[in-house]
Amino acid sequence: MLNDILLSFGYVARTVGVKNVDAAYGGAGMGHVATEVWSNKFNKWIFLDPQFNIYAKYHDELLNIYNIYELKRSGEFDKIQFVHIDRKTSAISYDKKYGEFITQYLGYLDISQVVDNVDYSFILKMEVRNDFLTFQAFPNGKIIFSDNKNDFYYDVNHVMVIIDYTEEEYNRSQDKYNELNIETVEDFAKYMTLFAAKPEFELGFVNNMPWFDKYSVSLNGEIVKPTNKRYFVSLRDGVNELKVIPVNIAGVKGVATIIRIKYE
Numbered sequence: 001m002l003n004d005i006l007l008s009f010g011y012v013a014r015t016v017g018v019k020n021v022d023a024a025y026g027g028a029g030m031g032h033v034a035t036e037v038w039s040n041k042f043n044k045w046i047f048l049d050p051q052f053n054i055y056a057k058y059h060d061e062l063l064n065i066y067n068i069y070e071l072k073r074s075g076e077f078d079k080i081q082f083v084h085i086d087r088k089t090s091a092i093s094y095d096k097k098y099g100e101f102i103t104q105y106l107g108y109l110d111i112s113q114v115v116d117n118v119d120y121s122f123i124l125k126m127e128v129r130n131d132f133l134t135f136q137a138f139p140n141g142k143i144i145f146s147d148n149k150n151d152f153y154y155d156v157n158h159v160m161v162i163i164d165y166t167e168e169e170y171n172r173s174q175d176k177y178n179e180l181n182i183e184t185v186e187d188f189a190k191y192m193t194l195f196a197a198k199p200e201f202e203l204g205f206v207n208n209m210p211w212f213d214k215y216s217v218s219l220n221g222e223i224v225k226p227t228n229k230r231y232f233v234s235l236r237d238g239v240n241e242l243k244v245i246p247v248n249i250a251g252v253k254g255v256a257t258i259i260r261i262k263y264e
Helices: 002-008 065-073 096-105 167-180 185-195
Strands: 013-019 031-039 044-049 054-058 081-085 092-094 108-115 118-125 143-146 159-165 200-207 212-219 231-234 238-248 257-263
Touching: 002 013, 002 031, 013 096, 031 096, 044 065, 054 065, 065 108, 081 096, 159 167, 159 238, 159 257, 167 185, 167 200, 200 212, 200 238, 212 231
Parallel strands: 118 143
Antiparallel strands: 013 031, 013 108, 031 044, 044 054, 054 081, 081 092, 108 118, 159 200, 200 231, 212 238, 238 257
């Protein structure tokens, strides 16, 4: 339910399963289910356990499941604060017993994937290196295993900005160079300011935002409006700041890409 609520508000969230190292034949109670949600502010996935109203932090850094596993592996597990929020009063406390609970389930991390209309479980091996084909002795197929955390903890809500010169500037620069009939290195240096590129750009974008809707683009604090769905900018003398933010259909903004360009 928490996962669906987060999705309904436009946040990128996923249900995660965590499993004991003896998930295959360890008996009952070998798994637990929680939620991870992408935070633009912290630029990472954050672990939330709605069954216990718990989230985790370490030195004020919010954690995901893999962070918890890494801290256990490095001997820092006892420094994790498992923050409990009271359902009725919203009062905050720290639950040490939850640490004893969750540490049982750091063998595997399980998320659901759908690729080319094929759904399967994608499992990250943490405390173990073995794969499995049963869970609590029951058949458990359609599984892909990985030991690469980057397969699971990828960034979302980012935008890549591609800067190109306008067609007019390409033509102006080349035409001016041809007009000058430059023949020597000395001539090239002498007349360079006449054909040198001017900062007249067209912007292109690529994003990995789910449910993407539009871009918010600004240059030096002023909104850049598209012209026929194309974005053009002209730089001023000095340092220019270009900011591009993807926005999804729920109006939730992504992570800002900021580029500073000096022109003189």
